Amino acid sequence: MAELGVIALLLGLGLSGYAAVGSVIGQSRGVPELVVSARRSLYMSAVAAMAAGLALLTAFMQNDFSLQYVYDHSNTVLGRGFTFVAFYSGNQGSLLYILMALALMSVAAVLWAPDRFSRSLPYTIAVLAGTQAFYFLVLIFFASPFEAFNGPVPIEGLGLNPLLEHPGxxxxxxxxxxxxxxxxxxxxxxxxxxxxxxxxxxxxxxxxxxxxxxxxxxxxxxxxxxxxxxxxxxxxxxxxxxxxxxxxxxxxxxxxxxxxxxxxxxxxxxxxxxxxxxxxxxxxxxxxxxxxxxxxxxxxxxxxxxxxxxxxxxxxxxxxxxxxxxxxxxxxxxxxxxxxxxxxxxxxxxxxxxxxxxxxxxxxxxxxxxxxxxxxxxxxxSVSVSAPYFNRVNGPLLLAxxxxxxxxxxLPWRKTSTRSMRNWFLWPVAGGVAVVAGLFASGISQWVAVIAFGIVAFVALAIAEEWWRGTAARHRGGDSWPAAYWKLVSGNRPRHGGYIVHLAVLALAIGIIGTQLFDQRVDVAIFPGESALIDNYRVEFVDVQEGSRADRQTTQARLNIFQIDRSEYESDLSGYRVGANRFDLGGGSYPGDRSVGTLEPWQAFYPAYNQVAVRSGIRSTVFEDLYVIPSNFNVDGSIALRMSINPLAMWLWISGPIFLLGTAVALWxxxxxxxxxxxxxxxxxxxxxxxxxxxxxxxxxxxxxxxxxxx
Amino acid sequence: MQIVPNRRFSIQAATWLLLAAIALAVFAACVSENDLTPDQRAYTLDRELMCPVCDGQTIDQSHAQIAEDMKEIVREKIAQGESNGQIRDYFVARYGEVVLASPEASGFNLLVWLMPVVIAGGGALTVVWVLKNMRRGSAAATASIQNSTLADRQLEKYLEKVDADIGYGRDSAGISQTTEGRESGNG
Structure with a gap:
């Protein structure tokens, strides 16, 4: 298999190199046959890249540890489903993956180019083929996934980094x-x-x-x-x-x-x-x-x-x-x-x-x-330049x-009259100002967030206004409301697809503002039966379950989650408090408590890697996430919890489907x-x-x- | 199409300047520190200190033992009444400047903070300069519009109708899809 892979890479280098050079010479000297053969050799270099990929995949499937790369990134225990993951989990394999992706996209790009582009296409092919040739070169001489294992062939590989063993x-x-x-x-x-x-x-x-x-x-x-x-x-x-x-x-x-x-x-x-x-x-x-x-x-x-x-x-x-x-x-x-x-x-x-x-x-x-x-x-x-820097300098720019x-x-193309300005900006600006005033009135003192929400409201209303006016105009023309909206969107898909993407950006902005400016944190260690308090939640630690699998030992905590009336705990008439944010109710409760389910976060220890993986427990609503990380299972039986409230976090993920929809509409x-x-x-x-x-x-x-x- | 350069220019420039001023105000707000509870101060500091043994993680993110110890020290020092600056200095003395998640704005490191201002300011000036130059050239463009062919003007008219159809600046009722189709077919 390894030989096949190497041969495929060498062929690919030759083909893509020929495509790059032949394409340019053929077009500039006016030799149509050369141009055609260069194009075909670009197609064939994609075949070569795929063949090399197939060779590596087969080596993984067969647990061929005579290859250094397979030895480094796989073992016989690894689920077959993760073979694909192991394929690109290291440097060499991911470079091969990148080459395969580029080769396929290049073929699509050439096939898809319209006739009127044909005079330029040979040079486009040359650029694509030249880039591919670079990756072939790297894979052959600098980072070959087909390099042989140095020494007798081992019977077991090192396996996949456990952090990567996930469907994500x-x-x-x-x-x-x-x-x-x-x-x-x-x-x-x-x-x-x-x-x-x-x-x-x-x-x-x-x-x-x-x-x-x-x-x-x-x-x-x-x-x-x-x-x-x-x-x-x-x-x-x-x-x-x-x-x-x-x-x-x-x-x-x-x-x-x-x-x-x-x-x-x-x-x-x-x-x-x-x-x-x-x-x-x-x-x-x-x-x-x-x-x-x-x-x-x-x-x-x-x-x-x-x-x-x-x-x-x-x-x-x-x-x-x-x-x-x-x-x-x-x-x-x-x-x-x-x-x-x-x-x-x-x-x-x-x-x-x-x-x-x-x-x-x-x-x-x-x-x-x-x-x-x-x-x-x-x-x-040595200095570090990390999140605090980027948040400060990029935050205002992103808001702008x-x-x-x-x-x-x-704003219309070319120019705007004052009347049109007034006409179009009135409602969005008024809405944005109203949101700012409303948030201030409701006692939110973080004025960065207030202004940011005001801007989000302004943009949302601006989009709504465009859609409303366009749809209403068509509705007056005799279409039903949904048909009118549909015609509006399909009449100019780049624009309205863009607006949908803008809505996704707004959802993202809402999530970022909420999580960055209103998050709360509590770190506390509690024993079984005790509860930890954060915001309006009580997290009750039930017990710990130990488990072990071939490659790991897992420790899982069971946590009961209650929504509470915090004032009851602050006055604490029954005297349950045992520490800061720490309560021992001994099976009791306050009247305001309401059970909202359980969370089961865990830690896994992988002895072979001496590595710990942590899985958090998340209770998610559109308003806020309760996010619980078991940062330590202590020897005395207590658990160290790192709890946070991440307001509006779900909006970050809501933006995803909207983003895809908008992109699809814009592309249609x-x-x-x-x-x-x-x-x-x-x-x-x-x-x-x-x-x-x-x-x-x-x-x-x-x-x-x-x-x-x-x- | 008659351009009254100075007055309209200043109104338009003022609009953009207003937006820039809002952005700047937000920037200032981001930089200033709020009054925080000791807990909040501790979490803020956790995010400003790098874990010395972890690649690119703050002690807030890391689960490493040294990060836990550093968090402990942060809380002790806050309880002892030390300022954020004093606490940062303490860690810098022990681990070097690399322990700060963002460099202090002083000395050579001032560069890292000044450059964004230079980039934003220089960029904004460039935009204004480009727009001003283009506007100066636009008188010529106006003339060429008047010289353009009949067919061109029909296409222009079509685009204006499209604008009108989605309601830009005028009453947009009564322009139906069929009109659009006919316009473009003839154009």
């Missing part, structure tokens, strides 16, 4: 890895268009669609990662601004900027250079992520895939950087905008502000990630992004009407004299306009 491993790592490498696709479209001198907007539609797909996949991967950390990993949080989290977030933010500003190019023929620049930045940041993840200089909790590959990846990152911006600067003069921004209060201007804010978060985050390296170099002193999410859609093919306009506009452009060939969805408004600025 099926989703978060493969999704986020596929999303990050997927940025190559829109990047390759844009690069192909630029290299071939196809300065028009032929690449816009496919780059936008593939960009949204990749962006959606990455967003989903990030969210599942947060959910997994919160519900499974048992440290009580969902996002820690860890360097690896940051390097995955940054390309996603840049892609967020891209899928917004690409709409301006689609609709108004502006921001051309800027859109290419955004894809370049996203692609280079994705390479930076690979570098930091694989042996970079920064400390991270995600360090299981680290290796000495740092140099290889930093070289590839530099090459990407030089290539991407080299092409960009070479073609810079041709990337003029058709039009200019006419007003500060226009949709275009708000997109510009949105892009600025998103990139500011990226820049600030990047600065925080690399600052420890600077500090080491400059003063030889939420705010602009409400402002932007209310445009109705025939809009497509026909695009076709007409394109045909006219083809017929027009070459000087006027630059335009967007609509006709060449500003063809040959002198002295205009570009972005």
């Amino acid at each position: 491993m099926y989703s978060h790592p493969p999704i986020i890895m596929a999303g990050l490498v997927g940025i190559t696709i829109p990047f390759a479209y844009a690069a192909g268009a630029l290299i071939s001198g196809n300065y028009g907007d032929d690449w816009v539609d496919i780059a936008r669609t593939s960009g949204i797909i990749v962006w959606g996949v990455m967003g989903l991967g990030l969210l599942i990662g947060a959910w997994w950390a919160y519900t499974i990993l048992g440290w009580g949080g969902y996002w820690s601004w860890d360097p690896i989290e940051n390097v995955a977030l940054m390309p996603w933010l840049v892609m967020t900027a891209f899928i917004h500003s690409i709409m301006v190019q689609k609709r108004r023929g502006m921001f051309r250079m800027w859109n290419v620049a955004l894809l370049n930045i996203a692609f280079v940041l994705a390479q930076l992520g690979m570098f930091i993840n694989r042996g970079g200089p920064v400390v991270s909790v995600h360090s299981f895939a680290s290796s000495s590959l740092g140099v290889v990846f930093i070289i590839f990152m530099m090459v990407s950087l030089v290539f991407a911006f080299g092409v960009f600067l070479w073609r810079y003069p041709q990337l003029k905008s058709d039009r200019t921004i006419e007003s500060f209060l226009s949709r275009e201007a708000s997109f510009l502000v949105n892009n600025f804010l998103l990139l500011a978060v990226v820049a600030v985050t990047l600065w925080g990630v690399v600052f420890p390296v600077f500090s080491d170099l400059a003063r030889d002193v 992004i939420v705010a602009i999410m409400g402002v932007g859609p209310l 093919p445009a109705p025939a009407v809009e497509r026909s306009i695009a076709t007409v506009a394109r045909r006219r452009r083809a017929a027009a004299p070459s000087g006027a060939a630059e335009n967007a969805l609509v006709a060449p408004l500003a063809a040959g306009t002198p002295g205009k600025k570009m972005i």
Whole structure:
């Protein structure tokens, strides 16, 4: 099997290398046969990548410990279901997985490119094949999963890191890895268009669609990662601004900027250079992520895939950087905008502000990630830059992004009249102010949170207003309410899909505000029969159950949860109190107590790894989560509980399905009407004299306009 | 389409500046410390101190013994009436600056805090500069709109109708799907 895998990798390197070189030569020298054979060899290099993957999978299935990688990451006890997880749980296997994902996506990208893109496609193929060739090269020479075990073949492997032995491993790592490498696709479209001198907007539609797909996949991967950390990993949080989290977030933010500003190019023929620049930045940041993840200089909790590959990846990152911006600067003069921004209060201007804010978060985050390296170099002193820093500097910027999410859609393209401003902003602003006033009146003193909720209300009302007015207009035209709403949404899917995604962002914002600004914590140790109090909950410790399995010893606590009237416990007429937040009711209760179920958090000890895994107990409602971690089972029979109230935490996860729905709506093919306009506009452009060939969805408004600025 | 540059410009700029001011106020609020109970202070400090032996975790997140011990020390020192600054200094003296989850804003480390302000400020200025330049160029664009072909103007009209259809700025009733279809077919 190992030989087969190595042969597949070597073939893949040859095929992708040939595809990259042949494609460029064939197209630039005008040899169509060469172009076709290069394309086919890109398809075949995907087959080679899949064959290598299959070889490794088979080795895992057969417990072939003659391979170092299989020995390191699997054993005979490991459930067959986790073989796939073991496949990408280490450095080499995950690189092979990334290559497989890229190879499949490349094939799809080529098959899916429209005819009118055919002049640029060979260069796109060259970029895709070149990137694949890099991964083949790394897998063959620097991180081969098929490396033989050094010594006599062992009969048992080391097994999978127990923290990874969870169904969550099926989703978060493969999704986020596929999303990050997927940025190559829109990047390759844009690069192909630029290299071939196809300065028009032929690449816009496919780059936008593939960009949204990749962006959606990455967003989903990030969210599942947060959910997994919160519900499974048992440290009580969902996002820690860890360097690896940051390097995955940054390309996603840049892609967020891209899928917004690409709409301006689609609709108004502006921001051309800027859109290419955004894809370049996203692609280079994705390479930076690979570098930091694989042996970079920064400390991270995600360090299981680290290796000495740092140099290889930093070289590839530099090459990407030089290539991407080299092409960009070479073609810079041709990337003029058709039009200019006419007003500060226009949709275009708000997109510009949105892009600025998103990139500011990226820049600030990047600065925080690399600052420890600077500090080491400059003063030889190690410093940490962690959550408190990022919360403080990114918090206001993120809130501003939420705010602009409400402002932007209310501004029409081009310019806004004062009347229209008043007309559209009245109700959302009034609603936001009302929420602020209401929250202050109800005694919430954290004014950061109050303002943040006010902004959330403003944005929600802005979206509601658009939907309401659009639906009402169609309803007056004779449609029933649901039909009217459906027609509104399907009439402009990118826009209304975007609004649905905005609602998901609002849900996320609500969850973040609640959990970050209103959380409560109690740490207390209690004996069986005793109860611990947090907020309006009483947690009664019933008993401990010990268990053991082949590879682990588990200790599980049974906890009864009651909702209580806290004032009864504070006055404590029956004298149950035995300590701070600690009560011994001896089977009794106060009248306000109401049982709301049990929680069974546990700890598992894996002797072979000398590692402890903790599973928290969570009681979740839309208002708040009661989150209980058994931080220690003490020898005296007591249990140390780390309890927290995480208000509005469920909203973090509610955002997930809404996000997916909105992304799907935005991606759904445009109705025939809009497509026909695009076709007409394109045909006219083809017929027009070459000087006027630059335009967007609509006709060449500003063809040959002198002295205009570009972005 | 006549542009009255100075007055409208200042109104629009003021709107954005107002938004920026709100953001800045929120920023200031995030930085300032609130009056907290000793327990809350302890949990806040837990989140500002890194566990020296764990990769990238604060003592709040970590289950390691040293993290538990450090939490204990934090609570003792709070009970003894020490300030947050004194407690931080104590841990810095023992473990070095790396123990702080975010660097103190002084000396070389001031850089880490100043750069975001520079990025945000510089970025905002760039946006204003770009917009101003573009607006100056837009008089030319206006002229070219007037020179554009009949068909172009029909497409423009279609887009305006789309705006109207979803209710932008004017009474939007009575524009039905069929109108849209016909417009675009002819365009």
